[in-house]
Amino acid sequence: MADHIGQRIATLRRARRMTQVDLAREAHVSLSMIKGCERGARTPGSSTLEAIASALAVDASRIDHGYKGTSRRVHTALPAISAAIAGYEFALDAPRRPLSQVLADVDIAVAWRLAAQYGLISTRAPQLLGDALAHLHAATGVDRGEAAGLVIAAARAADAAAYKFGAHDLSARLIDVMRWAATQIDDLDVRATVAYVRAETFLAARAHRAGLIVLEQALDLAPAPNGEVSTAVRGALHMRTAVMAARAADPEAAYGHLNEARTLAEGLSESVYLGTAFGPSSVRIHEVAVLVSLGQDHIGRALEVARQWSPGEEIPAERRSGFWIEVARAQLWSGSPDRAFDSLKAARRLAPQHVRQHPWAREDIEKICRLKRSDTEALTSYAEWIGAV
Template sequence: MRPKLTQQQLAEASCVALGTIRKIERGERGVSDSTLEAIADALGIDPARLCSDRESVQTRVHDALPVLSAAIAAYDVPDDGPVRPLHELREVVDAAVSWRLAARYTRIARELPDLLAELARGYHQAPAAEQAELAGLLVRAYRAADAVAYKFGARDLSARLVDLMRWAAPAADDPLLAASVAYVRTETFFAARAHTPGLRALEHALDAVPAPATAPEIAARGALHMRAAVIAGRARDTGAAAGHLDEARALADQVSEDVYCGTAFGPDSVRIHEVSVSVSLGDEHVSRALDVAGEWKPPRDLPAERRSGFYIELARAQLWSGLADDAFESLKVARHIAPQHTREHPWVREDAGTLRRLKRADAETLSNFAEWCAAT
């Protein structure tokens, strides 16, 4: 978050009129989604942290899902309309990827339907020389949209978006992009609790990914191993989970922590997945998650979605280990990092509900948190 700004500095940084800033702060006028996003961008924070209405973010995203569904329904017969030049489309898709990594789901839900329709028009109208790049942009944009669908529980819409990624990826003629689609496809196996088939699908994807020579190739293979380790953990296949985690760790040691083909990979990401695998395996493995957290915390330059996920997984390990107060602190940290991601995570709802039942006489803050995330 940026240092404290004066009203004048905030107005200049957000390109919002000073009078508007003053009226918003005095509560004399409401704030539109676009103004909220501009102010949040200027402050360097998630817009959800500026919303006093706890229902507003969730409602806006859910209201946008039918529009998103309509946009992808016409993927092969898009409406006529303008298409921006390739360099402009690259920039806006890059922005959508950054929103996904920062868990800015409201913005994705608002911006992506029109962008997906435009990209579909561009792909179907483009000369052959440009179609591969446009297909790649479509895959990345579909993935950003899928983050909203999956995180907000629209599983059928998420599955359709994954199918569209798989449809567009071959036209992009990029094996690393195909590997990233295989990574995302695992969501459908998680949702169906089909963990063993999901592990098999990732192992097939590993067979197809290029040999790890360059940093992006190393990261693509490493990300698939990370994902395979987690789903092997959910399948309670201890040997496969450990083997894939070892492979991911060895590959991570060869590259710097960064975002490759839309997926964060490197030594820090592997540590986070080690916690996830430990929680997935449960029982005596949970202590390993506490050991990792005892000696390491995710750095601030990791994507917000990944950092908040670490604390959500850690909270579950702490709760299972009888550390209720620590678990609540971890959930609060996750909320601070990425409010939208944290609120929509089913484990947060379950664990906040458990904490409220365990600590009936506890302070108001726990009840407020449980109500905020609609705890079960």
């Protein structure tokens, strides 16, 4: 089995024109591990397998056909994540690791979140949450702001796994931790970022009108766009509010917020600001999301955008994957199941764990299977992988 796994790793690596050194660096594993796996001398464990798969932009099951997937790992970790935040308001433990070390680990978790690596996040989240909370309770002076930021970043990474795997109650509790941590410091940009994440609870509940009210209130409290960070934070809030308005069937509000986001993005380069990607490309992706959410007469415009433009590597993998899921839905609604399947394959190549947990992707594959009179091997394989059969 190890020989086969090693051969697959080597084949995928060469197809992406990566050296063994490149793969080790991108996967955050040792060069000796990569060499050993490819020779068949070593068998990667679950976390190493997922890290290598992420660096190769494939699902772990592409490398190890017997791999059971990420779902079991995430669900196994959820109770430990819950326990880690059970008494978040209290100083339960003294810091056990230096702040700089926790910061470096949280930065890695943020990168995993942006790349939709939920399995890796879930296994590290309990310790990261405990470490970050311990530092916040012990911190004074300028260190307090940095520690609060760590708590928010760690909770947001854990929330990504909880939310995507349907643990919405835990997701809401993690957002409560983020909101509490934001009150420990005087930073309106941080509070606005937390409001952006909080919108998940309304999207999960399909309480779009209530979510729209909450987001518009957050915009009223958000800082003026006086610098790159505050401009990006405000722009990201407008992007999310535009999608919420579209889900609430309010096109006027949706287009209004989308235009505000576009204006704020004009002077910025695409980047990640306080954990959220923002810039012209992110706004374009959200434009497609708004158009697809509005449906009907707006689908043609979404398809036009997709014909003229596609997101590049300046955008995190999860968001690029989401773009192709939105495009696939528009293509399917317009009567183009083959093109929709191509888009879903593109989404899978970018962030397989994200696609596998996305309800729209599963629904659309089910519909494509019904529309196709003779299933191709590729479509059947995809449907089995995503759980649509």
